[in-house]
Amino acid sequence: MTSGPIPEIEAELAKLPPAVLEAYNEANGAVKESFGEEEIGLWAKEGLTIGTQTVRSWESAIEYYRVSPEVSKFLSFPSFMQWARCGTYLAQDSPTLAVSFFKASVSIVPNLRPQYIPRWAGLGRSLYKGTWKSSTLAAKFFEVSPDLVRNLPFWDVEVFASLIEALSYKSYDVAGECLVLGRDVLPAMGREREPFLAMSRALIDTSWREVKTCLELVPRALQLVDESQTGRFLKLGERLAKVGLRNTSRFLSDGTQALSKVPQGSQGYILDLCDALVVITPDAVPPFLKSLDSVLNRITVSQLDTWFQHGAHLLQENPESGIAFFKIESNKSESMLETLSSSLELDRVKGILRLYCRALAGTGLEILDTQELVRRNIGWVDEDTASTDGTKIFLPPVVDHYPSKQDNFSWFKVVSTHQVAHLEFGSFEYEFEKPAALFEDRRHETEQKMLELKEAERVAAKEEYEMAARLLTSGAEGDVDMSPGYEDPNAMGSLRTFTDIGRFLEIFENGRLVFDIFTVLEDCRLDYRIKVEYPGIQKASSRVQGETLEKRPRIEDMPLQQGMVELLIHMSLDKFQDLPVAIEYKEAGEMLSRILHQLRTAEADVEDTAEATLRAYEIISRVPNEKEEDDQFEEQDLEEPGDFSEEDYQSLVDQLQAGMDASSDGGDGESYESPDPVDYRGDFKPEMVQLLTKLQADSGGDGEAQAMTQEMLEQLLQESPELELDAEQGEVDSNMSMFAQNIMKEAGAPPPNSQPGEGYGPLLHDDDGGGELEAREPETFVYDEWDFRANDYKPRWCIVKEKMVEEGDATFYHEALKTYKALSNHIRRQFELIMPESMRKTYRLMDGEDIDLNAALEAWCDLKMGVPPDEKIYWHRKRNRREVAVVFLLDMSASTAEAIDEGRQTVDDRDAPDDPVEYMVWLRRRREGLVRRNYKRIIDLEKEGTTLLIDALESIGDTYGIYGFSGYGRENVEFYVIKDIDEDFSDKVKRRIDKITPLHATRMGAAIRHATTKLEKQDAKTKIMFLISDGRPQDRGYSREGVEKEYAVHDTHMALVEARRKDIIPFCLTVDKSGHDYLKSMCGDMGYEVLADIWSLPERLPMLYRQLTSVR
């Protein structure tokens, strides 16, 4: 048998130091198990080749023989020979290197695919540069490679090796140290490894010493950054390194430090900003990150943008000053932060103000920002002034009038108090017929006059027309009444009488003037009421009033009529001393003051304001609107003008009238212009509010009130002075019709001439065509949906269709129980532990349901023996039965079909077992539990979890329902019943579980609402809703303007809040790793958990449930 080349080789080996032959002989036996005869020859021969490469290569040969038996177990013969040949080449260069190579091989081959072996050897070889130091380095590389290869993908090892090689050109020592560091650090990294290596590579050219520091820092530093952002952060580092940033390690530590301190979820945004900076001046990035923490302590993330943009702008113009800006070493930067930090965003105090206003007004007011009001496009156009539409208060989005937040908040408070006052003190409750409390009623008289005047005008117009017609027809027939063409423009009567305010304002000739006076007087009345009712706010509101007063124009500079209105404004702002009044109209000024004072009492109501307006109007309208010289004015003190009397007033008006008649020299001076609005009082639109309220009331009723058409509304709007538009006439018209449309919509009236589904006008969002839905089929239900932008529900928006899941095979259920036998037993035990507590009798109590006989006898004996007895002789049964009802909602969206990780990277794992190396890898993974079955999907785990849960729930007898949800679009929210909450557990349920399959999208809100309805009907002490999902809620049209993901999140949040209001405890469990981003806002303070390891779902689900229910 010992033929062939073997003896020959053995003879040759004997020529080498004896240890070689020893090693050979030792290995020979073991190798025979793996190789055939011929192969053994080749194996032995290769050893000889190695041994004879150089003088000292016999050492390598010894190692070769020594490891061969072990290596041969993992490699097929061709691969083995390839491996051996690698060693041979290495031995040629340096025997030491080959020794290390062989030594490392034992632990490498099980983890490395055979085809990579030459490349791996090559990596080590490339480190060897013929010097002693380089050979040590290369040897060290082989030494650490088992660890690297086991934990890193091979290409990362390659990249790392090339990094080390590049480093070795600079310093062998550093390279060696990095090699060891890399072994310890790199395996722990996840996705960020690749960008980290890329960054380190970039560092070599600029500052190679940094590599080591970075390696040291990186494990700790990256913990500070969101997992999802580490890649981006390192990429940023790489870009910085490429442009020559010197101390990347500082960047690494400072940057991560800075990022760790920004609010959750905004790291990505900060990195966006950094990316923007890199483009302009990379040098600005480190100072930016460095100042970030202190900046964010002063301003919010949303304010950051303003500050940043300014800095970025500076940077473009002058890098030096830009960097100083980001270092906060410039005045500009400092002062900007100052302003930003003191400015107050409405969003931050909205909640407080909302409750504040609700408390004051006693109605469910909403606070919205003015932009929203303007967006509604119903007549309000100013974005900066506060207003109210009767049910909502609109406030400007930001206040930065004062250098402190406290003061800015006070401003908000003053402004909202004033707006609430409109509601609290009834500005919008004006009734024309209701008599005023303090004034005599004169409006009927005025109205009568106005009607007569109009009638006269009408008759005149008609006559004029008829005259013209007669002239045209020139007596051909003589019968003028037949003239068909005449249309009375006022045939419909004035439309403004639709509202009481409109009716009142309509009885005056100068609509503008009367509206201005009404506004001033009403505001004056309210400010006085606020002052009396809320003395606490007095200080703040006086301050605002004072400041407003300073900004008012000089009365002397204005034409007389406007000056008079301005005079009223001054007085309404609590300024009564030293008021300039034209000498000629001294009495008029006094009278105005008396009228105004009349309103400064607690009894005055809005009807008084109207009467006061009438009087003020009668006076002011009789004053010519001309300018007077300064010396024609005299400073007056109007603090205590005396009491108002109707007689004095009447005589004054007569006197003014006489004056006017006398000087009827034509031109009434300049045409009247409205005064500047008083900022803090906001936009006062009583007519609009009354209009909206009335339209809403009408559309709510059965429409027996005369319906208002859009044309009528448009006309009405045009007549009202409340809508001022600076636009061209044509535009005004189109604006008006848009306003009218939107108002109709706001009021809920069906807009004319619009086809259902087409939407009403330009304001509409793309997705809400169609409007409300109706549940027509059986087992369908309609629910509202929350629109967070509108801060209101979209009524009857979603249709939930309840369906039974088909029945499949019960084997899934049993299989799952079998697979998780140990776990399910454990869970059952845990669950059963909760049970007995609820029924247990407690003995030895001072007090209880009945006497415990044993204890009583003992006590009796004690008594007989003259010993003090134990008084605890009662028992008591705890009756707090476990009353739990729970609903499980399973996400059945398409995304649950996704196979769970592993699958992607180890595609070739499927055929792995054929190849021994692959097989080992696969086997080990399997042992670690990473690969259980190749095609397991998220939904499978949900199903398994459900199975275990059912099993456990049945053991403790809680009421439970299991449902799945999916759907597409709001009219098709599918709600699948797996086990209805009232249904008993049966084989049917087992079979249904099998048929749980991934379907469409996830419109969570509607599903939650439906589940809430189900739970609500349950009569249990504790009600729980358990939501299991794999990602954010999304569906077709489950957004606003089609883009905002927040819409869905907000709606879901609202649905959860609704559930909680009904005493249901919601809990969300998600397997979406990025879940932290949105779950916080979706669940608020409600419970949720992001499952880090999806495989733990079946185990975690029942445990979570147990925790949730046993605490109570």
Add this chain to the structure above:
Amino acid sequence: MVETAAPTFKEYAIEEFLVRDEPYYRPIGDEIELFTAAYRQHIPVLLKGPTGCGKTRFVEYMAWQLGRPLATVKEKGGKEEQLKAGEIRVPLITIACHEDLTASDLVGRYLLDANGTRWIDGPMTRAVKNGAILYLDEVVEARKDTTVLIHPLTDHRRILPIEKTGSIIEADDRFLLCVSYNPGYQSALKDLKHSTRQRFISIEFYYPPADIETEIVQRESGCSKEHADSLAKLGEKIRNLEEHGLQEGASTRLLIYAARLMSEGIEPRRACQVAIVWTLTDDHELQRSLEEVTSSIFE
């Protein structure tokens, strides 16, 4: 030597506790007439209303009112005074109900004695025997078996069967059962059964209107008219927030507490903060809102 003040408490047997001094009660509607009529006609009374709006005070007042003229109070161990002719007395027995209140807590139980066991009457039995007004406060909190206990007492029979001693007690002529409950806490689980409910006449209470509340606050605390005014206004505003975040509005009792602090010289805003705002809610935003309301009303 340190002198310690002698303790000033007094101890009464439960059925002998009488409301001696006229309690302050400000009627808002016809509740006094209604109660008196019910008392004469032996109709049990159910008082509904939020916490701190005066239900208990009302019952005290009625006990005093119905017991008038009233001469005696026997302090435990003291000597009994003689009732003058024509005088009656109506003791008031108040029981705060809670989840663990058992039937034997109310009716009575056997206690151990040197010679065996001894039966001890529970407060309800004592009330029935002595002709007292039995006031079950927050009756919904009591367990359901307890509420059933009152059934035979509340219809025409007016009897209290005591299972354990095998006896039945017919109620004294002056006995009246009065229960209170707070519909604000109402949930499907904690509601009176209809069979129970329909044995009572119901008198509804709510916080008094602002002007009366001012009067009450001022009278009870001795604070200034302005403060009482503002507090009543504050109460009204805060009650607006019920259902908007607050579970229950500020009770008159709380307003009185605040007023009392004020009359001790505590700064008004601070007094409201500790007596009202912090008591009502733990939610920071809500607290802040309430404080803003307070700071608008109080200088």
